Amino acid sequence: MSNGKLSSRTILVVGGGIAGISATVEAAEAGYEVVLVESSPTLGGRVAQLNRYFPKLCQPTCGLEINYQRIKKNRAIKVYTMTSVGKVEGETGNFTVSLNTRPRFVKANCTACGDCAGAAESEIDNPFNYGMDKTKAAYLPHAMAFPLRYVIDPSVIGSPEAEKIKASCTVDAVDLEDKEGSFEIGVGAIIWATGWQPYGAEKITQYGYGEVADVINNVEMERLAAMNGPTAGRIVRPSDGKEAKRVAFIQCAGSRDEKHLPYCSRICCLGSLKHAAYLREQYADAEIDIYYIDIRAHDKLEGFYQKLKNDPQVNFIKSKPGSIVRGESGDPTVKGENTITREIYANSYDLVVLATGMEPSARGEGSSVNLQRDEYGFVVPCVFEPDGMIAAGVASGPLDVSMSVQSATAAALRAIQAIAQGEGK
Amino acid sequence: MTAHLPETKRKYDLTFARWVSRNVHGGDKLNMCMQCGVCSGSCPLGEQMDYGPRRLFMMIRAGMKDEVMKSDTIWNCVACYRSEVRCPRGVPVTHILDSLSVVAVREGYAEAKxxxxxxxxxxxxxxxxxxxxxxxxxxxxxxxxxxxxxxxxxxxxxxxxxxxxxxxxxxxxxxxxxxIKRRGELKKILAKAVEIENRNDAAAGEEVKS
Incomplete structure (x- = not known):
């Protein structure tokens, strides 16, 4: 109550990935009101799109399930999906935030029975599988969606198909008149957990992503290995469905490169090691080559690296490849110089996986807000003075899942401190 | 394996890397090299070079002046710029190789003719x-x-x-x-280019001896 205005004890969390979810439940369980907004139709973010994750190689359904329970049980949490931040005005303790919502065309009484998907005819690229397969225009984002509610793609709205979808719903949950909207809320602190996106591998032109068949990136590899992915967990080549047994991983595809992402993205080394483990588990005769500059298996996971290093079917080649081209047999061929043996090589594979790095999400969240960002676009977390604008998870820099959760817990505490300090003035 | 192991008997010129940094165009960027191998791996001449850029740069650091100055790598570069474009550390590979060939002649290591x-x-x-x-x-x-x-x-x-x-x-x-028409104009342009180059080199603390 510093300047006569009523200060707000509500915390806004922007982004419903693992960091946003963690910050939300931590702050709410400490007794604060929390509003969680997510621009896509479901919580879960990039973690929901993983097959398994570190440190214990669990399936993400487990961690998400626990956190969804914590959200459901806590009456201090309000979740808004398909909602993004418009304008932010005011100061710590007294922010006024305008939120914009996109139409979902499905009301809260949806029972997720799937009749609408059965009635829909047109298909769209499935964003959950990075467009590697199709989904119906009336769809559930994925099995672990929160809220567990269908979405209708705007592309079919206004067509007879939309009417058919509406007619198929037995509980009258389809609302074709759903419109974009906006509303304002007052909050005391804002946690930006806006996350990341994989670096556009097509920008590294010499690696042929999008041009040479069977050159994919690491997030696509994660979907290929997942039971709920486009191939039901069979790691096969996208071009002909052949089993991918001879596989190359190209580390630092975009990262540690002044022409792309100058920083180390931190997760990709262990990511590729994990992918190598998927392959070894699936195919006893898999042969894997990992091309690297340095292996940076950070933290407690050095042992995981050592285990694969001792595997005779996993080779580590110290080299940043020069190019990836289509070989005479049609297979992707990796060319470069082995910097240990000093030999020039050209090796063919069934599948080449580019270990692309993380860049700050460009989905526009907070772009209208004057957030302090570093030269790479990550939000600078304010450490020294109590500030109501706090970054959590990969919005603040490249982190893995467990570090994101730590960062989110810290952000929740910092938000509480910022509010408490404002009240004490 | 054609590993170049250090010989204890031979002498290494430990000031060579610094000398290259000061006397070779782009040589000051050599300390950015992280030996990833993308330059040698991108070279269209590949195995036709005795060392390739990555090895040559490591040899500069190691002070192997004789081997560097006599290598055919600096002469066989066709200036396709692939290595320079792909270098993740912004090392001007093509410029360095070209300039190394000039100083190799100047230092009496290679007969340019x-x-x-x-x-x-x-x-x-x-x-x-x-x-x-x-x-x-x-x-x-x-x-x-x-x-x-x-x-x-x-x-x-x-x-x-x-x-x-x-x-x-x-x-x-x-x-x-x-x-072409008006070759006199071309002559003037070329004279001006020489003048600018001499001025730049003088500013860099040296003169072009041609």
Whole structure:
């Protein structure tokens, strides 16, 4: 109550990935009101799109399930999906935030029975599988969606198909008149957990992503290995469905490169090691080559690296490849110089996986807000003075899942401190 | 494995890396190199170089001055710029190799007149300066005969068919050499370029001795 205005004890969390979810439940369980907004139709973010994750190689359904329970049980949490931040005005303790919502065309009484998907005819690229397969225009984002509610793609709205979808719903949950909207809320602190996106591998032109068949990136590899992915967990080549047994991983595809992402993205080394483990588990005769500059298996996971290093079917080649081209047999061929043996090589594979790095999400969240960002676009977390604008998870820099959760817990505490300090003035 | 293990008996010039940094164009960027190998791996000449850029740069750091200055890597670079474009650390690979060949001649390590690339460059430059255009026929002839009369005749005979086909397709000109208009202007431009280069080099603490 510093300047006569009523200060707000509500915390806004922007982004419903693992960091946003963690910050939300931590702050709410400490007794604060929390509003969680997510621009896509479901919580879960990039973690929901993983097959398994570190440190214990669990399936993400487990961690998400626990956190969804914590959200459901806590009456201090309000979740808004398909909602993004418009304008932010005011100061710590007294922010006024305008939120914009996109139409979902499905009301809260949806029972997720799937009749609408059965009635829909047109298909769209499935964003959950990075467009590697199709989904119906009336769809559930994925099995672990929160809220567990269908979405209708705007592309079919206004067509007879939309009417058919509406007619198929037995509980009258389809609302074709759903419109974009906006509303304002007052909050005391804002946690930006806006996350990341994989670096556009097509920008590294010499690696042929999008041009040479069977050159994919690491997030696509994660979907290929997942039971709920486009191939039901069979790691096969996208071009002909052949089993991918001879596989190359190209580390630092975009990262540690002044022409792309100058920083180390931190997760990709262990990511590729994990992918190598998927392959070894699936195919006893898999042969894997990992091309690297340095292996940076950070933290407690050095042992995981050592285990694969001792595997005779996993080779580590110290080299940043020069190019990836289509070989005479049609297979992707990796060319470069082995910097240990000093030999020039050209090796063919069934599948080449580019270990692309993380860049700050460009989905526009907070772009209208004057957030302090570093030269790479990550939000600078304010450490020294109590500030109501706090970054959590990969919005603040490249982190893995467990570090994101730590960062989110810290952000929740910092938000509480910022509010408490404002009240004490 | 053709590993170059350090010999305890031989001497390494430990000041060489610093000398390269100061005397070679782009040499000051060499300390950015992280030995990833993308340059050598991208080189279209690949195995036809004795070392390739990555190894050469490590040898500079190691102070292997003799081997660096006598290597064919600096002469065989065709300036395709692939390594320079792909280098994740912004090392100007092509510029460094080119400048190394200049200092190798200046330091008496390499006879520029013996290097094929220098001989071709001279022939090319002669035509460009004289006519403002390159005359394929004269440039080729000058280059072929720069290695002696015997070599000139041998190379000329070997490539006769190609030359005739080029003439047939009007890709090689017969008759008086073509010239640009106002060659005096070109002369002035070139004189100015030399002046600027000398001024830049003087500013960098050295003079071009040509």
């Amino acid at each position: 013996n290097a094929e690339t220098t001989r071709f460059a001279k022939a090319f430059w002669w035509s460009a300066k004289k006519f403002g255009l390159t005359d394929e026929r004269l440039v080729t002839a000058l280059y072929y005969f720069s290695g002696g009369i015997g070599e000139g005749i041998r190379k000329g005979m070997a490539n006769q068919k190609i030359a005739l086909r080029m003439i047939g397709k009007k890709r090689m000109h017969v008759g008086m050499p073509r010239k």
